[in-house]
Amino acid sequence: MANVAREERWGDRTSVEDRRDEILRKLGLALRDRGFAAMKMQDIADMLNMTKGNLYYYFPSKQDLLFHGHMKCMAISLAALADAQQATPPYARMLQALLRRHIAGVLEEANGAVLLTDLEDLAPAHRQEYVALRDRFEQGVRAILVAGMKAGEFRDADPSVATLAMLGGVNWMPKWYRPEGRWSPTEAADRFAMFFLQSVLA
Amino acid sequence: MANVAREERWGDRTSVEDRRDEILRKLGLALRDRGFAAMKMQDIADMLNMTKGNLYYYFPSKQDLLFHGHMKCMAISLAALADAQQATPPYARMLQALLRRHIAGVLEEANGAVLLTDLEDLAPAHRQEYVALRDRFEQGVRAILVAGMKAGEFRDADPSVATLAMLGGVNWMPKWYRPEGRWSPTEAADRFAMFFLQSVLA
DNA sequence: ATATAATTTGACCCAACGGTCAAACTGACC
DNA sequence: GGTCAGTTTGACCGTTGGGTCAAATTATAT
Structure with missing residues (x-):
């Protein structure tokens, strides 16, 4: 079950750079519907099936994102x-x-x-x-x-x-x-x- | 000093409706530079030389504004x-x-x-x-x-x-x-x- | 196997902000 | 000068949400 979820959310990408890109893509997707200030880091994390803390591993701050x-x-x-x-x-x-x-x-x-x-x-x-x-x-x-x-x-x-x-x-x-x-x-x-x-x- | 400030910020408008319009105008002015979510009620109040509490006397909520x-x-x-x-x-x-x-x-x-x-x-x-x-x-x-x-x-x-x-x-x-x-x-x-x-x- | 590095977690902190409210002030009218 | 409605104040509350971190987990190399 864990590996299934992992497979689904990761695909076969591996590098940090790719992960960053994926996060950015989801951010854009989310931004279609809501303003940036209204967009919570937690939401973005949820959308990526990751935790907020993990998100901060890839981007140091919301502004940076x-x-x-x-x-x-x-x-x-x-x-x-x-x-x-x-x-x-x-x-x-x-x-x-x-x-x-x-x-x-x-x-x-x-x-x-x-x-x-x-x-x-x-x-x-x-x-x-x-x-x-x-x-x-x-x-x-x-x-x-x-x-x-x-x-x-x-x-x-x-x-x-x-x-x-x-x-x-x-x-x-x-x-x-x-x-x-x-x-x-x-x-x-x-x-x-x-x-x-x-x-x-x- | 108090009446000077009062004069400056009120002009000669009196009715509540006029005051609401003025608030709305300032809101627009502020919105030119910053997003709505980034805009704090306190900021709007400051801009109008009024207190936040007073602002809520004219508009029941930020959304309503x-x-x-x-x-x-x-x-x-x-x-x-x-x-x-x-x-x-x-x-x-x-x-x-x-x-x-x-x-x-x-x-x-x-x-x-x-x-x-x-x-x-x-x-x-x-x-x-x-x-x-x-x-x-x-x-x-x-x-x-x-x-x-x-x-x-x-x-x-x-x-x-x-x-x-x-x-x-x-x-x-x-x-x-x-x-x-x-x-x-x-x-x-x-x-x-x-x-x-x-x-x-x- | 094991050590080492990369990644992930979730509990935690805390400042900021929307909103509330009782009390104080103001001015108009009697 | 009393009273009453309209207006203003500023202290206060509760939540929200950005950001932190030590510990746990997972990959990688040897």
């Missing part, structure tokens, strides 16, 4: 940005690909739900580090928009407004998105990336 | 929707006017910040009531979009996607908007309403 959740999600978006920046025009294709991966990253594995969390819940140092990355991502998107406008691919609009509007719409998605709903993560990513793209097309 | 904040914000948006529904085409004008007032409502007086709050923080009955209104608003926006598409004013797009994308972008605004920034609330409302409108124009 949140921070790593943020970073995991951000890494996906930044990787997508890096790829987009290496691609060649048309900018429409670049933007669409970037948005698709960004949205999918936000929705997939539920990690994106941490976006909704107030940055104030992070330790100052962590917040600073995260915000820096977030700004870099936004800058990257804005740069593509500007380039696309100059190239005449995109309609003229205030790049700040366009960036904030689009990325805001994406950031809000975890709030209403349910994986069991009508769209799979990639399907939703496709549809919304397309919509956002067309919303700036000339 | 949040609920009324939500409702106040929603009332503005619903009023804008009602007006829009009574207006006559072109739909572009209807949508733009609706979005302008909706956005302004969300940004003005800071009440919109409650949008970021997880609905889970509301008592179930309150949540139900709020969600019903929220759905009505979304339906209204979608209906205008659909009508505008049929009339050929708006480009063809999935109305659900368009609605979620636009309103999501609006809902996210309180997260980054700062009244001391480059846009006044109405200015931001103008710019973003225009952007969203053009993003669906045929």
Whole structure:
């Protein structure tokens, strides 16, 4: 009985890193439904069939847990940005690909739900580090928009407004998105990336 | 000294209702920077130069406070929707006017910040009531979009996607908007309403 | 087998926070 | 100046939940 439960909750993963990832995934899952502050360490532990004390073996604090959740999600978006920046025009294709991966990253594995969390819940140092990355991502998107406008691919609009509007719409998605709903993560990513793209097309 | 402080914090308002509104406004202001769960009743009281006990004289609980904040914000948006529904085409004008007032409502007086709050923080009955209104608003926006598409004013797009994308972008605004920034609330409302409108124009 | 390291447990601590309340204060009206 | 309703105070309570830790258990290496 003990080994059955163990098998079920562990699968065949072994390394500490993998375990951390699994915890982060469950955190995202939980964050879909409840705010971070409302989320108790005990809840997260329960969800993973582990004890609270054991959870603290993997993450030193609740804030740290949140921070790593943020970073995991951000890494996906930044990787997508890096790829987009290496691609060649048309900018429409670049933007669409970037948005698709960004949205999918936000929705997939539920990690994106941490976006909704107030940055104030992070330790100052962590917040600073995260915000820096977030700004870099936004800058990257804005740069593509500007380039696309100059190239005449995109309609003229205030790049700040366009960036904030689009990325805001994406950031809000975890709030209403349910994986069991009508769209799979990639399907939703496709549809919304397309919509956002067309919303700036000339 | 006592009367000076009193004068400063009261101004010339007298009725309980006014005091409640003021509390709600400050709550919104505070919610701009911190999550609701992270927001302590003591903080809100401090911000209003009142004691925690006194705060409970006006609102029976923290949840109730949040609920009324939500409702106040929603009332503005619903009023804008009602007006829009009574207006006559072109739909572009209807949508733009609706979005302008909706956005302004969300940004003005800071009440919109409650949008970021997880609905889970509301008592179930309150949540139900709020969600019903929220759905009505979304339906209204979608209906205008659909009508505008049929009339050929708006480009063809999935109305659900368009609605979620636009309103999501609006809902996210309180997260980054700062009244001391480059846009006044109405200015931001103008710019973003225009952007969203053009993003669906045929 | 056995020693050693990695992991897990659950009882425990304690500060923080939502909420209560009796008593005090204020001002208006007679 | 008395009285009464409306308002404010601040001390107080109970629970909740983040975090700790020594001891127990389980893997790994020899």
